Amino acid sequence: MNAQEIQTAILAAHRGRFDGHPPVAVGPFHDEDPVYRGAKAACAALGFIEVDAECLGRAWQAVTQRRLGRFDASAWPDSPADFGLRDFPPQSREDAFAPCPVALGLYAVLPDAEWVGRAARAGIPTVQLRFKSDDAAAVAREIDAAIAAVRGTDALLFINDHWRQAIAAGAYGVHLGQEDLDALTADEVQELRASGLRLGVSTHGYAEMVRADAVSPSYLALGAVFPTTLKKMATAPQGLARLHDYARLMRGYPLVAIGGIDADRLPQALASGVGSIAVVRAFVGADDPEAAARLLMARMREAPRA
Ligand SMILES: Cc1ncc(COP(=O)(O)OP(=O)(O)O)c(N)n1
Ligand SMILES: Cc1ncsc1CCOP(=O)(O)O
Numbered sequence: 001m002n003a004q005e006i007q008t009a010i011l012a013a014h015r016g017r018f019d020g021h022p023p024v025a026v027g028p029f030h031d032e033d034p035v036y037r038g039a040k041a042a043c044a045a046l047g048f049i050e051v052d053a054e055c056l057g058r059a060w061q062a063v064t065q066r067r068l069g070r071f072d073a074s075a076w077p078d079s080p081a082d083f084g085l086r087d088f089p090p091q092s093r094e095d096a097f098a099p100c101p102v103a104l105g106l107y108a109v110l111p112d113a114e115w116v117g118r119a120a121r122a123g124i125p126t127v128q129l130r131f132k133s134d135d136a137a138a139v140a141r142e143i144d145a146a147i148a149a150v151r152g153t154d155a156l157l158f159i160n161d162h163w164r165q166a167i168a169a170g171a172y173g174v175h176l177g178q179e180d181l182d183a184l185t186a187d188e189v190q191e192l193r194a195s196g197l198r199l200g201v202s203t204h205g206y207a208e209m210v211r212a213d214a215v216s217p218s219y220l221a222l223g224a225v226f227p228t229t230l231k232k233m234a235t236a237p238q239g240l241a242r243l244h245d246y247a248r249l250m251r252g253y254p255l256v257a258i259g260g261i262d263a264d265r266l267p268q269a270l271a272s273g274v275g276s277i278a279v280v281r282a283f284v285g286a287d288d289p290e291a292a293a294r295l296l297m298a299r300m301r302e303a304p305r306a
């Protein structure tokens with residue numbers, strides 16, 4: 001088959017699943033292989049951004065050449081080896097970050113220590129301090145207050161962004177975005193790993209999952225699933241079909257879905273196979289946050305799992 005026939009076959013097999021994503025301009029191509037070219041073009045037509053279409057083109061080439069030995073349009077790449085990832089489960093790797101529970105459950109992302117305490121006392125099992133400030137003393141104070149606020153509860157506390165202060169204060173873990181991770185030297189990644197703190201990493205598609213996997217973090221966050229007003233996102237909402245594929249591919253990791261999730265959408269997101277749902281507005285923006293936490297946790301218990 002030539003590249004055009006491969007593109008047409010992939011689109012015919014998968015277009016229905018990815019409705020709602022406008023096509024993206026394709027290119028450049030780095031290889032003459034027709035499967036790579038056809039699959040990359042098809043994935044761009046399905047709305048995957050350039051770096052993700054490139055990853056998928058290469059993954060489709062790997063499935064065809066190394067796994068199946070023939071092209072199969074129905075075989076959407078879904079195995080870590082297709083994407084050149086190292087051995088799974090990642091926790092067994094020598095360079096793995098400290099493990100965390102595979103099901104982190106409801107995960108509240110919170111603007112200050114007071115909210116962290118409120119979420120922990122409401123029984124939310126995983127909480128994050130997302131305190132945005134360049135004032136190092138204020139950050140240190142807020143982190144100490146957040147650690148004090150979860151004392152006596154079972155909540156696991158992650159600190160967003162401020163990883164050195166999180167180590168100094170003895171938090172359970174840190175959460176970093178892709179840019180945060182890119183800003184670290186290899187020695188700093190090793191320093192964080194050696195601290196024993198758990199590391200969660202944000203991802204917004206295939207290329208970012210591959211990038212995050214390179215440091216073998218404790219969990220991966222997948223988002224934004226739905227539109228969110230809380231944060232200006234560089235990429236469009238991923239939607240449920242992609243979330244299902246991402247969760248299937250990265251199933252060796254504890255996974256967290258984030259972005260625009262409320263009690264009504266929670267069961268659909270959980271059905272992807274993730275073990276955790278992260279929320280901001282569904283808790284912080286609720287008229288009665290404690291009642292919202294009860295409802296969200298009840299939905300987590302009741303929702304059918306993948
Ligand atoms: C659980 C979880 N997922 C994603 C994010 C976003 O992190 P990041 O990409 O670093 O963006 P900021 O939160 O720093 O604006 C998160 N905080 N938590
Ligand atoms: C911090 C962050 N990262 C990806 S989406 C998001 C915000 C999620 O907020 P909400 O649950 O209110 O949509």
Ligand SMILES: [Mg+2]
Nearest residue numbers: 161176177180
């Ligand atoms: Mg960040």
